[in-house]
Amino acid sequence: MKRIQRAAGAVVGSAVGDALGAPFEFGPPGAFSARFPAPGAGGEMCGGGGWDPGEATDDTQMAVLVAESLLERDGLDLPDIFARFQRWAASEPKDIGLQTEDVLTNGMPWDLAAALHFQVSQRAAGNGSLMRASASAVYFAAAGRETTMDAARRIAALTHGDRAAWEGTAIFHELIRLTFKDTAPLTALPDILALVHPGHRGRYATVLAPDWHPDQATEFNGAVWPCLGSAVWALRTTASFEDAIRAAIDLGGDTDTVAAVTGGLAGAYYGLDAIPARWTKPLHVPLPGFDGRVLHLADLLHLAHRLTTTPAMC
Numbered sequence: 053m054k055r056i057q058r059a060a061g062a063v064v065g066s067a068v069g070d071a072l073g074a075p076f077e078f079g080p081p082g083a084f085s086a087r088f089p090a091p092g093a094g095g096e097m098c099g100g101g102g103w104d105p106g107e108a109t110d111d112t113q114m115a116v117l118v119a120e121s122l123l124e125r126d127g128l129d130l131p132d133i134f135a136r137f138q139r140w141a142a143s144e145p146k147d148i149g150l151q152t153e154d155v156l157t158n159g160m161p162w163d164l165a166a167a168l169h170f171q172v173s174q175r176a177a178g179n180g181s182l183m184r185a186s187a188s189a190v191y192f193a194a195a196g197r198e199t200t201m202d203a204a205r206r207i208a209a210l211t212h213g214d215r216a217a218w219e220g221t222a223i224f225h226e227l228i229r230l231t232f233k234d235t236a237p238l239t240a241l242p243d244i245l246a247l248v249h250p251g252h253r254g255r256y257a258t259v260l261a262p263d264w265h266p267d268q269a270t271e272f273n274g275a276v277w278p279c280l281g282s283a284v285w286a287l288r289t290t291a292s293f294e295d296a297i298r299a300a301i302d303l304g305g306d307t308d309t310v311a312a313v314t315g316g317l318a319g320a321y322y323g324l325d326a327i328p329a330r331w332t333k334p335l336h337v338p339l340p341g342f343d344g345r346v347l348h349l350a351d352l353l354h355l356a357h358r359l360t361t362t363p364a365m366c
């Protein structure tokens with residue numbers, strides 16, 4: 053499969069999962085398939101809970117902010133990404149993670165804000181850095197394993213002081229990189245786990261094990277471990293993009309983010325053409341704080357193209 057198919061699949065797939073999952077956020081398991089029993093029937097991009105049909109949430113909005121920083125700053129400019137996040141957070145986005153909001157609005161400098169928040173709260177292992185990683189994973193894929201995992205950790209650390217969030221985001225980046233190389237990404241999980249910080253390896257080994265099921269999660273799936281584990285489970289136990297997304301949303305809980313992470317992985321794996329057009333057509337990504345801009349499918353495709361064709365700089 054061509055690289056651009058996979059790159060566009062990752063970027064658009066994550067946004068599609070986000071927009072499909074948003075109306076079901078904090079709902080019970082099985083709500084999606086109760087409402088849409090037959091795969092392929094249509095109408096799933098329904099909106100609700102304050103979201104318009106096809107409207108992507110903070111997951112995709114932040115992924116776009118990261119993408120535009122990487123492209124406009126010719127590489128990883130952490131203070132610039134942080135400044136874009138702050139500008140966005142100050143513009144009252146419809147949704148923003150509690151931890152992310154705290155870090156972006158506490159007035160501390162970019163390189164201290166997340167660490168200080170973690171020191172005080174001792175809770176910073178949310179899925180909020182994993183959810184926004186699709187674009188950066190595409191951008192850094194060509195730069196190799198070490199570079200992409202390192203970049204993932206550093207972008208995650210802007211808002212999440214807990215290394216657990218960094219490691220989960222790094223695993224996601226590496227899974228996308230391997231998929232781009234036409235490698236079956238899930239068979240590589242043991243190798244990827246060997247690259248995870250030893251203090252965090254055990255917990256990821258548990259949720260990424262072939263026989264792990266989201267029912268076994270010990271935290272709400274707004275935490276980084278079950279979120280990544282559930283996305284990998286959804287990819288592993290289904291055979292199409294559509295079914296992976298359905299399985300992810302049907303888990304209930306933090307449905308937009310679990311489906312955004314699933315959509316990134318499944319979009320890269322199956323490619324853009326496997327994403328139903330009835331899902332990509334109404335897709336749109338508002339960018340609060342950025343002059344009322346709203347990105348549509350063509351803009352996301354353009355972004356994915358630039359992310360794959362621009363050499364990654366750190």
Ligand SMILES: [Mg+2]
Nearest residue numbers: 109110111308
């Ligand atoms: Mg969201």
